[in-house]
Amino acid sequence: MQDTSGQGQNSQQHPTDTTGVGAAADHTSNRLPELSGNGSFGRPTPRHDGTLKVTGQARYAADHPIRRVVHAVAIQSTIANGRVKNIDASAAEKAPGFLAILHHGKAPKLYRPSNDFMSATKPGEIRVVFEDDRVYYAGQYIALVVAETLQQANYAASLVKIEYDFLHPVIDTDQAMNTVYDPEQFFGEKLTAQRGDPDGSYAAAAVKHEATYSTPLEHHNPMEPSASMAEWNGDELTLYETTQWVVGARNTVAETLGVPQEKVHIVSPFIGGGFGCKGFIWPHSVLSAIASRQVGRPVKLNLTRKQMFSACGHRSETRQKVRLGAAADGKLTSIFHDTLVQTSPVDEFIESCGTTTEMLYSCPNVGIAHHAVRVNIATPTPMRAPGENPGTYALESALDELAYKLKIDPVELRIRNHADTNEHTKQPWSSKYLKDCYRMAAEKFGWSKRNPEPRSMRDGKLLVGWGMATATYPGMRNPGAAKVRILQDGSATVVSATQDMGGGTYTTMVQVVSDALGIPVERIQSTLGDSMLPPAPVSGGSMTTASVLPAIRKACEQALTKLVQTAIGDENSPMHGKKEDEITAQNGRVFVKGSSPSSGNTYAEVLASKKMAAVEGEGFLQPGEERKKYAFQSFGAQFVEVKIDPEIARARVTRVVSAFDVGKVVNPTTARSQGYSGIIMGIGMALMEHTIYDDRDGSIVNSNLADYAVPVNADVPDLEVLFVDKPDPYIDDQGIGARGIGEITITGVAAAVANAVYHATGQRIRDLPITPDKLLQV
């Protein structure tokens, strides 16, 4: 995903007050104390919302108590291609508690939204629900039944008889090759690109490697299934949602319904994980709204786990051909990365595996290409590190194979090909400590004790394998706004229309305020997940921290300035009549520079003296010129140990050590958890995750958490997550220096596991997941 500037989110009201790179050092001159001074910024800080969560008080979308709420149940297509011939609801209509049924023949007019990421109108799928009688994939919404209780709605839905005209669906990529095309771009990034002469240089290369790697279709499977609860008050709609993008939900739902954006209010204070499937806006958010308008009551629509497999996107399967050429000393002379993915018949989302390859290593001759086929499966969507994650699986596996051909240690091979600049964009990096990551993780892991010979390392009867891979993810940033208030009792609040998917935004917001204003974290309240708050970007692309925290610091500065002005203007204040720049702040007090803090006043005293309730500061910042000058990218290294019992075809990951350079680590506690979660999800990708479609009819065979395996505790070994923790000097002009951490942690994991499996067994598995059936002959 490319960085964008301006999301059309009321940007007129929020003047651009950053000037980019030149301002990078400005933060030193403002009134706020230096960051990472005495506050909690950069220090391990427990989750601000932790108590609410462990005591069950955190309200997720479906938890909000609403009077007179009724329940909706969605009916999905059981065929994957064809038309709805007839919907017979006569029995359902007589069922107890039945209130309404909606379907393509019986639904209000809906509109396709403008489908623009920049203006936050991005549906997951551009075809509007109930648009017509066409069926494009199994699980497509066919009808919605509303009844008084959930049980009644379920029962009534089971009585609806749907007849289809069945067409043969195409599920398998091989069978869809007649639809293959070359998609042009992915959120502004070109999907076909070349520098130098990848073919000629490959032909001339001293050492060559070429292979095809494939990854299966995968689903996000967050713990909390999506839910939407709609309540109309006259022409105003409140939607309780579980969304990674409250502003996007507001704009997209409003456009789909054909109502003004101001009439739609999105509330999403807690999210039980998203990983991308709650990023763009999916039909359930519109369904609850139209159902509620129809029955004149609030409507709750919870998706079932099964519905989560067709109603909010997935990661496409990928088939990636990687071709590497190198000189005998290991220097890469040619890279070509050719990716084939799937998209749906009704929209395009491309798993952009090759774009990372353009810049990850230094190489004069690089080519990437992407191709897509259309199959009768719902539209794919971003899933944790879309593109980077399967892309690094292929590229980092290929590099391991090349390292063996070259007889060069895989870490050394990567260091020899280190990209000192971004050779694709021809920009210097804003900051890059990848070599430190290799060194830190390798040392902790004990890599120097590795015998590179496959099958050479044992633990009793078990084969031991050590593998590694590079991790990477862009340092994105989008416009973000926030407000901070210092209240009459000396406490503070901070608000922004951002989201906390569980990653820890509530906490980092508070940390910035605590640090800037010298107020203890316990006395600061953060509020987010509400579209009425100052706009912030989607919590996707790992951009929340970089987009929102600088705006918060800016807002703190403005609030403090107002407080200082209040003190100066107050005849009873010891600071009366001073100039603004003569006043400083520390530990919740303002006072004349050079004097003792006790000579001044607490924030509460300043406000009380003027009988004021609060002062408020606002921050709105967006990326600027620095994006033209520098390439912003995070890097890391994943080191994995596997132990394989060849007698029973069992592979277990037994140890992972990872190091990441993500700029400043704002909260080491929650950052470490992001590390754990990405690595665990990567283990799942490597060893078990795989959504299976029956290629005869396009239905999903394993759409539940018993049959779709993700790691359980017993699959998770000792994990060690290290951070370089050096601030990015250019990513913002407020000295935050953080590049975000949600996605990089999964990249490279699957490759490191597969490389370790090779080291253990001498067998290269190029098709994920590495299940027991692929280990029978090791």
Next chain:
Amino acid sequence: MQPFSFTQARSEDEAMAQLRQNSRFIAGGTTLVDLMKLDVETPAHLVDINALSLNKIETLADGSLRIGAMVRNSDLAHDAAVIKNFPVLSQALLAGASAQLRNMATTGGNLLQRTRCYYFRDPAYAACNKRRPGSGCAALEGFNRIHAVLGGSEHCVATHPSDMAVAMVALDAVVHIRGPKGERQVKIEDFHKLPGTTPQIETVVEPGELITYVTLPKSAFSTRSAYVKLRDRASYEFALASAAVALDLNGKTIRSARLALGGVATKPWRSHEAEQALTGGQASDQAFRAAAEAAMKSARPLRYNGFKIELAKMALVRALNEAAQL
């Protein structure tokens, strides 16, 4: 889920008396409620048997162990007598499901749990002889990675998913059943039925019959027993292949053996062929391999499950090695 009525029974007699047309007993509910939510099971009436006093594990005078049908899987797995005298059973139970499920799941319910065949569990599929007799079998030509390589017919190739039952097969367990016509006892090996032309009939239990107990006879082989389960992840997953073995050894000589397989067959699978291959011979890796070959000789792979044949052999050899070393 379809509407149903519900009554609670306090005794076996009450339980039998409360039965009506299209009734089911509900024990832990971990199979039944799941399938009711999927509209696969659509009973009109449920009789709750949780208050029945069938919740004890007792060692009888003849040394056998009597397990009440309502004994929870976790209680059975952690019972001292089971751990000591029938370790394969404890291991099999603990390899099954999750702690939460085992706390609810019962001995009787576990024996009667139903297949995990994807097509059975999804009523959107018209073809499933087990769910709708005579409708065909979607799995035969479908995605059949988890299906059976042993005991299948052209009408059904669904596996029986229980771990516990596999261990019980290796222990010569006996199931006690009470019905309108009185009580009877069935050897566990005869308790589950092959699909044949009637895959909807899975056990000898007739409508209206109640499982009351399972007894495990005292035997020379039960203590030297082990369970090995192979699957896609470390825990909380059904078996791709599993093996329960019990050995009676005299030095290295195998006096008698019990070998049962799970995850690969349409019922908890006892392999007489493999037992015969071992009986009277020496315990050795080579002998174990030969027994595994014998066990899988009649296996027939489908499109996606051929790997199970090798995996089952691996499980058997490993389990035999573990048992022999005890």
